[in-house]
Amino acid sequence: MNKIILGRYIPGASFVHRLDPRSKLILSFFFIVVIFFANNVQSYLLLGVFTLFCVYLSKISLAFFIKGVRPLIWLILFTVVLQIFFTRGGQVYWQFGPFSVTHFGLVNGGFVFCRFVLIIFMSTLLTLTTAPLEIASALEALMLPLKKFKVPVYEISLMISIALRFVPTLMDETEKIMNAQRSRGVNFGEGSLIKQLKAVVPLLIPLFVGAFNRAEDLATAMEARGYRGGEGRTKYRVHFWKRRDTLSCVLFGLLTLLLLFLRNW
Template identity: 85%
Template sequence: MNKIILGRYIPGKSFLHRLDPRSKLVLSFLFILIIFFANNWRTYILLGIFTFFCILLSKISLGFFLKGVRPLIWLILFTVVLQIFFTRGGPTYWQFGPLSITHFGLVNGGYVFCRFVLIIFMSTLLTLTTSPLEIADALENLMLPLKKFKVPVYEISLMISIALRFVPTLMDETEKIMNAQRARGVNFGEGGLIKQLKAIVPLLIPLFVGAFNRAEDLATAMEARGYRGGEGRTKYRFHAWHKNDTLSCIIFGLLAAILLFLRSW
């Protein structure tokens, strides 16, 4: 099974599963926003404890999240290394030409690593506890005021929900194609850069063909079921704001207030 968890949904009856998708979506975006206000180890510890608390409320194993971060670890480390070698300030521990390792560079690299991990955890927590249909409904409700400016709200929410739905499907299909190509003697990890790029071609072609075929089948199925856009369509799923959603907003407000206090401490 593919280890990328972004876009996957795990049904459940936890506190987070029962929250209104609109509150989860807004609070997730606000959490990602306040991450960039963290500027010291106290604020990052606070955000880490809050994220761990949310994972406990979701009743989803922490190891599942750690396995999901693993495929992105090289991107995270690459960004951290850039921060370490090209950020200057404070005592210099090592220098070679334009590259240097300074105290401020190490601290900033650690902060960037924490930001990446927290953002990935919170984003995947949203998709794990909220189905793609609920996310589409929440986006549609939140973007309704944009209809006055002729923004295609229904089409945008539909595209986002379909994209979230097919991310894990495409990842699983990629893994199947890679296994099939390995069985035919293709090696994706050996040789120079040019050889590795050539090895990717037998992977990309069937993946793109399968994606376009799936998109065509989906469009045909939607037309056969009479889909003509979201305008004027009735709904059988109605979301209601409950006291748990209000409680979540209060807790988030306290989190933001404590973070701003620790930021200036």
């Protein structure tokens, strides 16, 4: 099975699943902003415990969240290495030309790693517990005030929902094409960089062709069903803000207060 978790939804009846998608979307963005206020080990430890608590409330295995980190691990490590070698300050442990390893560099590298992992965990929690159509509906509801400024709210939410819906599909199709190419003797991870890039070409062409064909079929299906935009359309699923959504906002507010307290500890 493909390792890409983004866009996959796991049905469930947990506390997180039953939250209003608008509250989950708002709190997810709020968490991403708040995480940048952390500046020491205590504050990152608090955020880590809180994130694991949210994972526990979702009743989803931690393995799914670890799978969400794996595809981005090289990008995370690359960013961490840049922080370690180019951040100056504190005791110098090693230096060679413009590169150096200092105490502040190691600390910042560790903080950047934690920040990436926590953001991926919270984003994965959002997508695993919220159906793509619910995310699009929440985005549409939150962006409604922008209609006064002639922003195409319905079209934007539709594009986002389609993108989230077809990310797992495209990843699964990529895996099938790669397996088919491997059966014909193609090695994607061997040889020089030029050979590896050449091996990707037979993968991209059928993938793009399949994506365009699927997009055309989707457009035909929408036209056959009389889709003409969001104006005047009713909602099959109507979301209501409940007590658990207010409780979640209170918990995130308490998290922010504790985080601000730990910043100066």
